[in-house]
Amino acid sequence: MPELPEVETLRQLLARRVAGARIEAVPLIAAKILRAPDPAALAAAVTGAVITGVGRRGKYLLLRLEKPERGGPDAAAPEGQGAWDLVIHLKMRGRLRIESESDPPGPYLCAELRLTDGRTLRYYDMWRWGEWALVSAGTACRSLPGLAAMGPEPLEPGFTSDYLARQLARRRGLLKPLLLGQQVVAGLGNIYCDECLHRARLHPARLAHRLRPDEVARLHEAIVSILGAAVAQGSALAERLAAQQANLDSFAGIYASQVNDRPGQSCPTCGQALQKMHLSGRGTTLCPHCQPVADFPESPETPKNRPR
DNA sequence: AAGAAGTCCTGGGCGC
DNA sequence: TGCGCCCAGGACTTCT
Numbered sequence: 001m002p003e004l005p006e007v008e009t010l011r012q013l014l015a016r017r018v019a020g021a022r023i024e025a026v027p028l029i030a031a032k033i034l035r036a037p038d039p040a041a042l043a044a045a046v047t048g049a050v051i052t053g054v055g056r057r058g059k060y061l062l063l064r065l066e067k068p069e070r071g072g073p074d075a076a077a078p079e080g081q082g083a084w085d086l087v088i089h090l091k092m093r094g095r096l097r098i099e100s101e102s103d104p105p106g107p108y109l110c111a112e113l114r115l116t117d118g119r120t121l122r123y124y125d126m127w128r129w130g131e132w133a134l135v136s137a138g139t140a141c142r143s144l145p146g147l148a149a150m151g152p153e154p155l156e157p158g159f160t161s162d163y164l165a166r167q168l169a170r171r172r173g174l175l176k177p178l179l180l181g182q183q184v185v186a187g188l189g190n191i192y193c194d195e196c197l198h199r200a201r202l203h204p205a206r207l208a209h210r211l212r213p214d215e216v217a218r219l220h221e222a223i224v225s226i227l228g229a230a231v232a233q234g235s236a237l238a239e240r241l242a243a244q245q246a247n248l249d250s251f252a253g254i255y256a257s258q259v260n261d262r263p264g265q266s267c268p269t270c271g272q273a274l275q276k277m278h279l280s281g282r283g284t285t286l287c288p289h290c291q292p293v294a295d296f297p298e299s300p301e302t303p304k305n306r307p308r
Numbered sequence: 309a310a311g312a313a314g315t316c317c318t319g320g321g322c323g324c
Numbered sequence: 325t326g327c328g329c330c331c332a333g334g335a336c337t338t339c340t
Binding site for chain 1: 318
Binding site for chain 1: 331332333334335336
């Protein structure tokens with residue numbers, strides 16, 4: 001499933017391939033993915049608009065759409081009136097593909113942005129968990145709750161080891177659910193979270209506020225280096241795909257997972273068998289040897305998170 | 309107020 | 325073979 005590096009790769013690919021294109025129509029096949037506004041208002045706002053940029057915040061993709069001035073009094077319009085951000089979250093199964101309008105669509109098509117050049121940006125989502133929302137340009141972080149409370153981007157200067165230490169020190173929760181919550185740091189999902197915790201040699205059920213400074217530093221290093229490497233790989237991939245006029249067909253392979261979803265296989269560090277457990281309802285893979293439980297004078301093995 | 313738990317979404321895959 | 329249940333993870337809601 002797409003997490004920050006995958007969404008960033010997709011962003012770069014779309015920026016190269018569809019920036020500057022004009023939208024002709026917005027057929028909405030599965031209206032349930034649209035959070036706001038209603039389909040008619042979406043069509044009215046978007047039809048005729050030009051995709052002037054592709055942004056990202058956490059796992060959200062933001063397509064900047066602007067309607068060219070119609071040569072006149074619109075210049076006095078309030079700021080943002082002619083510009084929108086189409087905010088897209090792919091969730092688990094969302095896919096964006098650039099196809100020719102004459103191509104028969106594949107299964108699970110939910111929506112399209114038909115372009116005036118004969119191409120179409122098709123959104124496929126087998127589970128229809130993904131979400132679209134159209135907001136006035138620049139207001140997404142204010143108007144969408146998920147974006148409003150989001151922490152800093154992990155690869156931007158604001159995400160420092162000191163910042164992470166301060167955030168963890170004032171939270172009582174378990175480490176992994178905290179990292180997945182998006183409020184401490186943006187963009188981590190289940191897979192990268194498992195990878196980062198493994199690299200940092202931290203048990204996912206450690207209490208966040210009990211991490212020692214050296215452990216926080218390891219966690220910070222793991223997040224920055226793992227996401228950084230994945231984004232770098234994704235950038236190269238996006239460049240290659242754009243040159244071939246190709247789509248990003250699978251999110252797999254942008255980062256080779258060492259741990260996640262490999263229970264029973266050998267830990268790449270120590271060779272012991274990786275274990276699967278459930279933590280706050282999420283599947284979690286860890287190495288019991290490299291990621292020992294240090295916080296718990298009492299056993300952490302409650303029924304909910306017992307390895308299975 | 310914060311953290312934990314529950315809920316929703318959907319269809320593939322597995323067990324019986 | 326076919327039915328029915330379970331599972332996946334992100335974000336939101338509800339409960340403690």
